Amino acid sequence: MDIQQQILQLRDALNQHNYNYYVLDKPVISDYDFDQKLKELQALEDAHPEFADAYSPTKRVGGEITKNFNTVVHEYRMYSLDNSYSKEDLLDWETRVKKAIDGDLQFVCELKYDGASISLTYEDGVLSKAVTRGDGVQGDDVTANIKTIRSVPLRLKGDYPPKFDIRGEIVLPFDGFHKMNEERIEIGEEPYRNPRNTASGSLKLQDSAEVAKRPLECLLYNITGTNLNISTQFEGLEKAREWGFKVPQATILTNSIAEVLKFIEYWNVHRHELPYETDGVVVKINDLYQQDELGYTAKAPRWAIAYKFKAEQVSTRLNDITYQVGRTGAITPVANLEPVELAGTTVKRASLHNADQIEKLDIREGDEVFVEKGGEIIPKIIAVDFSKRPEYSQPTQYIENCPECGTSLVRSPGEAQHYCPNYNGCQPQIVGRIQHFISRKAMDIEGLGGETVALLVKENLINDYSDLYTLTKAQVIPLERMAEKSADNLINGIAASKNIPFERVLYALGIRYVGETVAKKLAKHYKNIEKLSLATILELVTVDEIGIRIAESVVDFFSAERNISIIQRLKDFGVQLEISSEQLANQTNKLGAKAFVVSGVFESVSRDELKKLIEDNGGKVASSISSKTSYIIAGDNMGPSKRTKAEQLKIPIITEYDFLNLIE
Known part of the structure; x- marks a missing residue:
């Protein structure tokens, strides 16, 4: 046998053994024998570099160093x-x-596994990219680290699509986690707190060889892409197994919510027998066509829902209550607790939300309180153990002045929270607004983090977000932990943010109640900041989905001279404060705010393309038929009940070609 043939046979054998061990959990050779074969392959590859392969089993040990993880936009949003x-x-x-x-x-x-979400891209059966969830729109490229995880196939087998994404969870099994901690304790290091955070942190280690030492696994649950030749979620999972992915066996197909509830009931008891952390069950509509019909809200699919298991509870002492100031001036009371272990983490603080919550639970300093993790993520106090209340306990008196600047707090009628009205002079508000401005979903300024913002404000280098565009390298390089390369990244990141589109800039301004979705609607309707700044409350409430509270907040924001001055500075610095000419060229108002429901399978355009055409031409996409629906665009396989409802409400049903004629 020639050397190349020997190398290829060893690779095939080792890949199969990897699959047997890490995916099927059914090893057929000992660890020693596996290691000997791996050493044999390594020696042959070292002696014959002409037969190198980036996807060889020997590459699983890592060694690639990643200084900066590149941000990558997901082709399909997570x-x-x-x-x-x-x-x-x-x-x-x-x-x-x-x-x-x-x-x-x-x-x-x-089962809903508690790990770090990941999106893997395969092209022609080869792993080409691995990206963290990030904010759902974009994440970090961690391909080098993911390649070291043995349950992630580097090459697929079988009849796979030419290109697709597969989503899953990087988890750290309990056994591996405990072994890692035993080793850390032995060498005098602090043990890791919980498997989830350790798994998540592992993905951002700079040395992939260190990642390779950690017993991480990848559990896959969703295939995404086009022309996949898959018609159901369950079929997709079965095919993923055939291609070589580790898909949890606990997944089942049911025909009713009653069966779903039985599944939940079983795993609520037996989840503690699993080798991984779980915090609930995910329920999905099986039929992918039905999934497509249901679509998405701004944040989540309508065709899936997570059932969260009841949160773990503990009791501990509330030592004292302090108060935090947010970027909008909202005051949040915080319970400082005697440290206690809860769901794998040490909890020292919990939000008390507002004065009403404190009064409702009659929470006082010195109380023994019951704490749980809401959705097993954010700790919250759910009750007081009155039997252990100190004899001379006094009711909590909510503060009257801002803990940061001393300004008298205000509380508007109907509002749950108190606010500090010192918008321009209260430092946490200033820092918070700038931190929001630079955040990923807003201006996404690379090289600038929350701590650096706080430092820039503290050093009086900036007082509002428009000041960012005046910063020079000479000003920032003396800052703590700021090297020359970091300073360059910061200044370049600020310059690059001038290309961020108007809708995200509008969100970045931090107008109260104006989130991502509202910012998009306002940007699309008003086209530029000048028109929006002149809009009245009555005009604003005529915009789709803009209510009185949002309208009042927008008018209040633009009535402040300082805000107008800051916006003028942003404009002078070249920040995008209007929809670009390219975007405008593709938008019309031909549909005059008419509401369309899209249903069925289409020939000339995809469902998503139809929806975009509706919005680009001034229409509104509705998810269900009502008396407010103007048209239904019907393709093949439109449901009979939708057709019946449309006929009852006398709503016109048109084809995709009728619609395309409408906008021509």
Whole structure:
């Protein structure tokens, strides 16, 4: 046998053994024998570099150094999931689904593993890219580190699509986590707190050889792409297994919510027997066509929901209450607790939300309180153990002045929170607004983090976000932990942010109640900042989905002279404060705010392209039929109940070609 043939056979054998061990959990050779074969392959590859292969099993040991993780935009957005906590929540979700789509429903139940979300891209059967979830729109490229995880196939087998993304969770099994901690304690290091955070942190280690030492696993649960030749979620999972992915076996296909509830009930008890952390069950509509019909909200798919297991609870002492000031001036009371272990982490603080919550629970300093993690993420106090209340306990008196600047607090009628009105002089508000401005979903300024913003404000180098554009390298390089390369990145990142589109700049301004979705609607309607700044409350509430509270907030923002001055400076610095000419060229108002429901399968354009055409021409995409629907664009396989409802409401049903004629 020649050397090349020997190398290829060893690679095939080792890949199969990797698959048997890490995916099937059914090893057929000992660890020693595996290591001997790996050493043999390594020696042959070292002696014959002409037969090198970037996807060889020998590359699993890592060694690639990544100084900076590049930000990558997801080709297909990674959405969050809506949460449910009761049977009633699930039944309500099922009712909403049945109203929106026709036909029988099947549900896929998957365990919700608590790890770090990842998106893997495969092209021609080879792993080409691995990107963290990030904010759902974009994440960090961690391909070098992911390649070291043995349960991630570097090459696929079988009949796979030419290109697709597959989403999953990077997890650290309990056994591996405990072994890592034993080793750390032995050498005098602090143990890691919990498997989830350790798994997440592992993905951002600069040396992939260090990642390779950690017993991480990758559990896959969703295939995304076009022309996949897959019709259901369950079929997709079965195919993923055939291609070589580790897909959890606990997943089942059910025909009713009653069966879903049985699955939840079983795993609520037996999840503690699993080798990984789990915090709930994900329920998905099985049929991908029905998923497509249901679509998405701004944040989550309508075709899936997460059922969260009841949160773990502990009791501990509330030592004292302090108060934090947010970027909008909102005051948040914080309970400082005697440290206590909860769901794998040490909890020292919990939000008390507002004065009403403190009064409702009658929370006082010195109380023994019950703490749980809301959704097993954010600690919160749920009750007081009155039997242990100190004898001379006094009711909590909510503060009257800002803890940072001393200004008298205000609380508007109908508002739950107190606010510090010192908008321009209260430092946490100033820092918070600038931190929001630079955040990923806003201006996404590379090289500038929250701590650096606080330092720049402290050193009086900036007082508002327009000051960022006056910074020079000479000003920032003396700052703590600021090297020459970091200073260059910061200044270049600020310059690059001038190309961020208007809708994100509008969100970045931090106008109260103006989130991402509202910012998009306002930008699309008013086209530039000048027109928006002159809008009245009455004009604003005529814009789709803009209510009185948002309208009042927008008018208040633009009535402040300082805000107008800051916006003028941003404009002078070249920040995008209007929709670009390219975007405007593709937009019309031909549809005059008419509402369209898109249903069925289309020939000449995809469903997503249809929706974009509706919005680009001034129309509105609705998810369900109502008396406010102007047209239904019907393709093949439109549900009979939708057709019946449209006929009852006398709503015109048009084809995709009728619609394209409408906008020509």
